[in-house]
Amino acid sequence: MGLSFVSRRVLAAGAVVVAGTLGLAACGTDNGGGSSASAPSEGGVRVVHPGKLTTCTNLPYEPFEFKEGDKIVGFDVDIVDLAAKKLGLTQDVVDIDFAVIKSGAAMAAGKCDVAAAGMTITPERKANIDFSVPYFDATQALLGKKGIGIKSLEEVKTKNLRLGAQASTTGLDYVRKQGFDPKEFADSPKELLGLQSGQVDVIVQDLPVVLAWLKKPEVADKFELLASLDTGEQYGIGLKKNADPALLKAIDEAITTAKADGTYEKLYVKWFGKKPGELG
The missing domain is CATH 3.40.190.10 (Periplasmic binding protein-like II)
Structure with a gap:
């Protein structure tokens, strides 16, 4: 048996209220990248996707970033992985046009947290994005x-x-x-x-x-x-302009520590076949 007209009106009104409430909740957590960044990660930084450090890059750019089977690998990927592990996050790499990366638009739109794309630090780029300490002499x-x-x-x-x-x-x-x-x-x-x-x-x-x-x-x-x-x-890891200080600090510390404890040299030899300073 069907509902009366009055009952249908009451239920319809209730549905509108619920939908409106859900819509407002979604608007309140959308960061432009289609996911919530309302809560910090385990490492105390705000990220585009919970539990992940999302990296924008431009493929292929061997040996810095390229596909090996279904996996994206390379020197840049390994460098960002050091920071991701420090923060208790898993790195997720997104392939995107380099012009959108260097302009800062990708990070400003919430497409990623950081950019690692063999990207040289320049005054023009620093006007639109923040950079980590240098990690490669190019x-x-x-x-x-x-x-x-x-x-x-x-x-x-x-x-x-x-x-x-x-x-x-x-x-x-x-x-x-x-x-x-x-x-x-x-x-x-x-x-x-x-x-x-x-x-x-x-x-x-x-x-x-x-x-x-x-x-x-x-x-x-x-x-x-x-x-x-x-x-x-010199290359640097890019971040959104006025980046989260905790995220920038974690990346800088990961690079600095790797250079001090020998990890950086191991990664350099792994991808370039020579020690830093011997490339050419």
Whole structure:
């Protein structure tokens, strides 16, 4: 038997009240990333997803971050893991466009807690995001066809060679400041493909990435490291502007402790095959 009209009205009104209450509760805990960050983690920091330290990165960027089977691994992943374990959290890595990372938009929108993407600390980026203490001294490099006969960036210009660079990177910024207008590629795999397919003659990229490429026979057979460019760069772990001091402190302490107790050197040798200072 059906309910009377009055009974249906009463139940309907009650449902509206309950729904409204739930809606307000949800609005009160939404941080923009689709999950609650209303309570601190076990380590005393506020995170996008409870129990996790969510890291934004841009794949692949071997040996800093790349896929090995279904797992995302790399030097950056291991560095952030040190902080995650210190906080009693599990790291969760999210692949996202690098431009959205370096602008700070990804973290501001609650997509992640930190960013680890082989990201150089620059004044422009510091205007939008906070950085940890430096964890890697970076150098740019030139990769080109074997026998091309150049050993400097200047020779790229004098020989009128076509130069390529990855978009939104300090490598691109550096060669532009040297008077070049390189062809831009959306990510590092597309940049390498541009070289392999003859779209450009030489590319500029971070030295460790170039060295990782040269471990692949299909690259090493045809291409070689032409020159290293000492640009004085340092990588940092990125955080939202005006970051949670407890989270920033945990990351800084994890990096500093790792450098002091030998853990950093072990990770460096694991991913680069050399000790810090010996890379090139």
